[in-house]
Amino acid sequence: MTTAATAASPGADGLPQRWLTDDEQRVWRAYLHATTLFDDHLDRQLQRDAGMPHVYYGLLVQLSQAPQRRKRMTELAIDAKITRSRLSHAVARLERSGWVRREECSSDKRGQNAVLTDEGFEVLRRAAPGHVEAVRQAMFDRLSPEQVGQLGEIMRIVAEGLQPQDSGADLPWLR
Amino acid sequence: MTTAATAASPGADGLPQRWLTDDEQRVWRAYLHATTLFDDHLDRQLQRDAGMPHVYYGLLVQLSQAPQRRKRMTELAIDAKITRSRLSHAVARLERSGWVRREECSSDKRGQNAVLTDEGFEVLRRAAPGHVEAVRQAMFDRLSPEQVGQLGEIMRIVAEGLQPQDSGADLPWLR
Numbered sequence: 001m002t003t004a005a006t007a008a009s010p011g012a013d014g015l016p017q018r019w020l021t022d023d024e025q026r027v028w029r030a031y032l033h034a035t036t037l038f039d040d041h042l043d044r045q046l047q048r049d050a051g052m053p054h055v056y057y058g059l060l061v062q063l064s065q066a067p068q069r070r071k072r073m074t075e076l077a078i079d080a081k082i083t084r085s086r087l088s089h090a091v092a093r094l095e096r097s098g099w100v101r102r103e104e105c106s107s108d109k110r111g112q113n114a115v116l117t118d119e120g121f122e123v124l125r126r127a128a129p130g131h132v133e134a135v136r137q138a139m140f141d142r143l144s145p146e147q148v149g150q151l152g153e154i155m156r157i158v159a160e161g162l163q164p165q166d167s168g169a170d171l172p173w174l175r
Numbered sequence: 176m177t178t179a180a181t182a183a184s185p186g187a188d189g190l191p192q193r194w195l196t197d198d199e200q201r202v203w204r205a206y207l208h209a210t211t212l213f214d215d216h217l218d219r220q221l222q223r224d225a226g227m228p229h230v231y232y233g234l235l236v237q238l239s240q241a242p243q244r245r246k247r248m249t250e251l252a253i254d255a256k257i258t259r260s261r262l263s264h265a266v267a268r269l270e271r272s273g274w275v276r277r278e279e280c281s282s283d284k285r286g287q288n289a290v291l292t293d294e295g296f297e298v299l300r301r302a303a304p305g306h307v308e309a310v311r312q313a314m315f316d317r318l319s320p321e322q323v324g325q326l327g328e329i330m331r332i333v334a335e336g337l338q339p340q341d342s343g344a345d346l347p348w349l350r
Contacts, residue, residue, distance in 0.1 A: 017304050024315055027327035031314075032233070034330040035210050036256040037337035040347050058207070081211040129192050139206075140199055142336050143329060150325040152202035154318060155209040161317050162212035172215050 038138060045134045050127035052097075055080065056090055057131065060099060060124045063116035070115040072105060077173035084175060099123055213313060220309045225302035227272075230255065231265055232306065235274060235299045238291035245290040247280060252348035259350060274298055 020028060042054045050057060062079045063069050071079075077087045091114050094100035099120030105111030116124075140148060163171060195203060217229045225232060237254045238244050246254075252262045266289050269275035274295030280286030291299075315323060338346060 017307065018311055019307060020310070020315070023327075024323065027323055027330070028310065028314075030327050030330035030334055033256055034334040034337070035214075037334055037347070039210075040256070040258075041337055044345060081208055081215070083215075132192065132194060135195070135203060136193055138336055139203075139333055140195070142332050147325070147329050147332075148199065148202055150322070151329050152198075152205050154322050154326050155202070155205035157317050157322075158314055159205055159209035159212055161313055162209070162216055170219060172212070 041138060042131070042134060046127065046131060049130045050123060052094075055082065055086075056094060057124075057127065059087075059090060059094065059114070060116060060120055063100065063114060064121060064124055068115075069121065070103075070113045073102075073112045073114055074173070076114055081172055083172045086172075094120070216313060217306070217309060221302065221306060224305045225298060227269075230257065230261075231269060232299070232302065234262075234265060234269065234289070235291060235295055238275065238289060239296060239299055243290075244296065245278070245288045248277075248287045248289055249348070251289055256347055258347045261347075269295070 039054070046052055046054050046057050058080055059076060062076060063071055073084075073087060073091070076091075077084050080087065082090075091100055091102065094114075095102060097120075099117055101115050101117055103113050103115055105113050143151065163169070214229070221227055221229050221232050233255055234251060237251060238246055248259070248262060248266070251266075252259050255262065257265075266275055266277065269289075270277060272295075274292055276290050276292055278288050278290055280288050318326065338344070
């Protein structure tokens, strides 16, 4: 989609700038192309087959795997790595579709749970095979077992770096 | 953000379903976490430092590297891997900011070019060091040279699979 390299040389502050090497630029471009195309592909597939974007589908999956198919909104935002406001908006939409409902949290008066409805579970059950097949075809069927392992390790490292433990970190679910 | 695996067993059509293995699920989850967090991180950084989201920045980069800092809209959509309508919207916004202008294409009456203005180039020049540093810190500084090579190859394979050559392919820039 884009590249981190430009034609300039020293940084705007006059300090020497650590630009990407040609090899790094190629990797970065491949990363942006693959992730942009994959996002688009899965959104199209799920919109067509289940009437929802990928991020909504992911929320239903999270709820389906939780005890009693319910989860606190705050935890759901952390799982999905999205902002609270984006989650609220998504859950409101899922509620209007009848796939999720909200309830007050019994242990904490200020908290709210999202609950997967039977109808939501049924939508997920019907959509899952086509979605898994799309993920398989685009990724796992095309990579060797070694590459799958490498990808997992690389993504684990990148994700870890983007979730620093210090309390001032600018993480989506804290917004 | 989500996972392609659910608790169900045979597919909705009754055929045996190729679910993800436990290892594949872990890799898929790591992929979704890393890419979702990285998207958020770069959008935040560029909104703060340059007043635009990552995809807009990417368009300015593409134009800055093109001859005479101009490119056909159709080519720009392919470079960015986005739909024509999303590109139109982005370029209209960039035009209002004074960073891009549109002109008729001299060789093709129906075509349009996007042109990077001097002001747009200046915005890019100021934003680039901070953006490259963010990409470095989140990805290249954290991976070994071997892992960078592996990531490039994996992403190349995935991107290639999502851009089939047949004419009926559902590619973003054809929409």
